[in-house]
Amino acid sequence: MRKFAVIGLGRFxxxxxxxxxxxxxxxxxxxKDEKLIEEFKDIVALAVKMDSTDEEALKSQGIDQVDVAxxxxxxxxxxxxxxxxxxxxxxxxVVITRASRTASHIQERILNLIGADRVILPEVEMGKRLAQNLLISNILDYIPISEKHSAAEIRAPKKFWGEKIGDLKIREKYKVSILEIKKVSGEGKDVKVEKINYLPNANDIIEKGDIMLVIGEEEDIERFSKEE
Structure with missing residues (x-):
């Protein structure tokens, strides 16, 4: 199991x-906020009040042993x-750092220079997600991951209904990978997630109403999402 550290428990x-x-x-x-630590102590494996600029404090909580921060x-x-x-x-x-809402590209460059593996610029990321969601109706959510790669939630195309994932040869044809499939009920605002199938296998069947989380290069996701 991969270990993560999340430093800063604001909205993001x-x-x-x-x-x-x-x-x-x-x-x-x-x-550093005791109230936030109380809120998350029963949600995560460990919630700790700490100054993240204290190197010894980071080591004392095992944060030097995580896979991603x-x-x-x-x-x-x-x-x-x-x-x-x-x-x-x-x-x-891997260290992923969220810049401030008003961050300039100078701040992004500084974070990259000191070793950040990825810098998230909130305004840029949100703008890109909104544009993708507006352009392609089958995409329910769009999440940039790197300069070329993204993840997206996509409604299962009608031509996939009742088919096994292995028979569809999605990876070979579209160059995207399915990370999960949500089984949902209801429509519109009344949609309810009944079950999530993480890392589905070749024998799993895609059904009407399924929502797939896929990952791949942007142009491949766009091509895949246009299937009907």
Whole structure:
């Protein structure tokens, strides 16, 4: 099981921590706010009040042993820089840092220079997601992952209904991978997720109403989403 650290439990960091934990990941959640730590202590594996710019404190909680760290400190750019640099010095393989809402490309460049493996610019990411959702009706949500790769939630095309994943040869034909399939009931605002099939296998059958989470290059996702 992969281990994650989420540093900063505001709206963005809190959602990341909660979603990772709900999907079975081991999560260490860090914040300086005691109220937020209380809120997350029963959700994640470990919630700890801590100053993330303290190297010894990070090591004492095993954050140097995680696979991925997400830094979401918000508007405190200095703390984001120091925390990102410390995490890389401690040997964390992947560090993803969220820049402030008003971040410039200079701030992005600084974070990249000190070792951030990915810098999230909220305004840019949201703009890209909105544009993709408006352009392609089958895409329910769109999440940029890197410069070329993205993840997207897509309604199962009618031509896939009743077919086994293996028979559809989705990876070979479209160059995208299915990470999960949501079985849902209801329509519109009344849609309810009944079951989530994580990493479905070749014998799993796609049914009417299924929502697929796929990952791949942007142009491949767009081509896949246009199937009817």
């Amino acid at each position: 960091g809190g959602m990341v921590a909660r979603t990772l934990a709900e999907r079975g990941a081991e999560v260490i959640a860090v914040d 997400i830094v979401s400190i918000g508007e405190n750019f200095e703390a984001s820089v120091l925390t990102t640099a410390l995490l890389k010095r401690l040997g964390v393989p």
